[in-house]
């Protein structure tokens with residue numbers, strides 16, 4: 001495994017090498033058990049299997065190679081960080097969202113127990129020094145989308161350099177113009193790492209690369225969910241691909257996602273599905289599902305359902321919009337275009353956020369899905385409160401919906417499975433009743 | 440009781456009169472049991488006792504009499520709403536923060552269980568139609584200081600007219616500029632209710648009234664907290680006065696607080712204390728304590744200690760700063776001065792918020808207090824996360840500190856009392872040991 005090979009490097013960036021190796025070993029085992037055993041996986045998943053084995057090994061070496069050339073390495077927690085700029089500077093922007101339970105208790109020595117597990121997990125990785133991405137980051141780019149994060153940066157700052165982007169809670173003209181300044185400041189922060197000015201051409205190149213990545217993911221989204229009878233890839237595999245999207249080298253990743261898509265296209269032509277016909281097809285709405293948090297997908301797909309889409313930040317919300325760079329001739333114009341794109345993100349941190357509800361209903365209809373699961377991480381107030389508005393709209397459209405709030409502890413896995421099973425049964429019952437009615 | 444007398448009015452503004460009367464009866468009984476039994480209370484408390492009995496009656500009649508003259512009645516949840524402007528327009532600006540447990544179950548039919556009880560309580564009052572203030576409000580003025588509130592406005596908007604003021608999370612030049620525009624818009628909303636322009640002179644008059652109120656409260660704070668051997672008023676009574684500052688007519692209230700202060704002045708001269716010498720004097724830090732949430736004060740003062748200050752929004756944070764209007768010539772200048780004052784509020788919603796920690800240590804020293812209780816309402820992420828920074832600073836200064844997180848359910852009252860008792864014992868032990876050491 002890659003981690004052993006890169007021991008010296010890991011040590012040099014102050015990773016707790018032993019503990020890290022143990023955790024990676026466990027993670028890899030979990031991956032093997034939950035992913036490799038799936039029947040009839042697309043061949044192109046091999047790349048992602050390999051990447052998983054090198055996620056904290058070879059990939060970290062690549063990142064540190066870039067850093068040696070003064071290319072920036074930025075850790076982020078949110079899809080509001082303009083990765084286009086980092087990539088334009090030849091650097092890497094990766095997600096530090098924590099999805100692991102193993103670091104939560106360490107974090108609780110400094111953070112409250114009752115905040116979102118994602119934040120605690122990531123914070124714990126820093127305290128333990130068991131995430132090589134965190135250790136590689138020139139700085140961590142926080143934002144103000146949620147208050148638990150916003151306040152955590154003040155604490156994290158004691159352990160690692162942090163830059164905070166102030167994302168407004170509204171989207172009026174004046175909020176957006178303030179936000180645009182944040183993007184400009186972020187670019188300046190990047191320049192302080194590279195120690196040179198970033199040109200418009202470089203930034204445009206960065207946008208092009210990221211646009212291509214998002215397009216590939218949009219393609220994958222369409223392929224996995226467009227045919228109600230053929231599910232050419234499991235939801236778990238698709239989720240894993242998405243999760244890797246915030247870690248891998250963008251160009252290589254895009255290529256490999258497109259390889260998967262080529263294969264899925266053929267599968268669709270031939271009617272090759274990894275699930276039996278009439279498997280209930282579910283959409284998952286809500287908060288990010290960070291690696292290695294595969295709890296919900298595992299519960300659904302081992303109970304006879306299939307996940308065809310994640311509406312969340314580690315999913316559709318991330319790739320649904322591209323930056324339009326047509327005719328951009330100045331940096332200010334580019335910042336403006338970036339804001340245009342970023343302001344389309346329908347995060348629950350905004351008030352109001354009505355667009356999200358309408359989008360969800362439309363997504364459901366487009367995909368002819370059979371039900372949705374509104375999934376939130378525990379104590380995520382914004383998505384939790386908003387769930388009332390979303391489920392109300394879903395009920396009006398008679399869309400079956402199950403609300404699940406959960407953290408990373410394995411304790412509620414059984415309970416979640418039971419609830420998912422009951423939900424799937426009710427959907428299957430409805431389907432059958434309808435077939436009778438249509439006879 | 441006043442509530443019976445004003446039955447017609449209450450029912451005309453949509454109050455569920457029967458349920459309301461029952462709740463008010465319970466509240467009043469709770470007040471009588473918890474407050475009236477205290478020995479040696481200042482005589483001037485008689486006014487506040489009376490006010491309590493008319494809180495949802497005569498005072499509501501006053502507010503509605505103003506409304507009949509097109510004077511605005513604005514309900515708020517936060518000390519960021521510029522009441523100066525409402526009062527300048529001749530209207531009433533009152534706090535709707537909920538401190539009662541009974542409406543919570545109703546609120547949980549639309550809101551998540553695991554958000555702050557203050558929000559749920561207030562929301563429940565609206566669903567139940569059992570708060571005459573809420574029912575009297577031309578509109579509720581929400582803000583974006585915390586995300587549970589921010590998202591709740593979207594739901595509350597279905598039940599009552601709501602405006603939202605966007606409070607930034609940072610205090611840089613550009614954030615304050617945006618904030619100042621919010622104040623101007625607030626004034627325009629007030630003008631919509633009064634159907635006429637508000638003059639600079641009127642607004643200045645409003646500022647003067649509110650400045651005087653804050654001065655009176657600061658005077659009370661000094662009198663209760665600055666004399667280590669004489670505690671001329673109980674913490675519970677002082678808290679109650681703070682709570683009433685959000686409901687009463689500001690002019691009358693100021694007058695009554697000053698009368699009380701005159702009496703306390705006398706008491707200090709005559710060394711009349713409501714607690715024995717060497718009673719541990721405790722400061723309470725953190726989140727708002729809305730009526731009838733008297734749980735913590737009851738536990739502390741029922742265990743042989745005295746509370747000499749609340750640093751919370753219902754307390755010192757509310758009255759510590761005044762608006763400097765010297766030389767103000769035009770409206771924009773006034774907004775800038777209001778901004779200067781409002782941006783001094785050291786709410787945990789800001790990042791960073793370092794000034795608060797320094798202030799707390801200074802307040803402690805000024806008052807020669809014996810310990811602090813960091814009190815947060817459950818699930819208040821901002822104050823909860825910030826508690827780590829505050830307690831760290833306190834520890835560095837050797838200041839004894841107890842952290843309590845609680846909601847409105849009576850269940851943890853016993854546990855809180857036990858923890859408070861143990862905390863007070865450790866303080867007394869320290870005091871005695873010190874006395875020996877100094878011999």
Ligand code: SF4
Pocket residue numbers: 116117118119145146147148149287288377379380381382383
């Ligand atoms: S899931 Fe919610 S609480 Fe957690 S980091 Fe994201 S926005 Fe914040």
Ligand code: SF4
Pocket residue numbers: 555556557558584585586587588726727816818819820821822
């Ligand atoms: S106490 Fe905290 S969570 Fe509750 S309303 Fe205030 S800021 Fe929000």
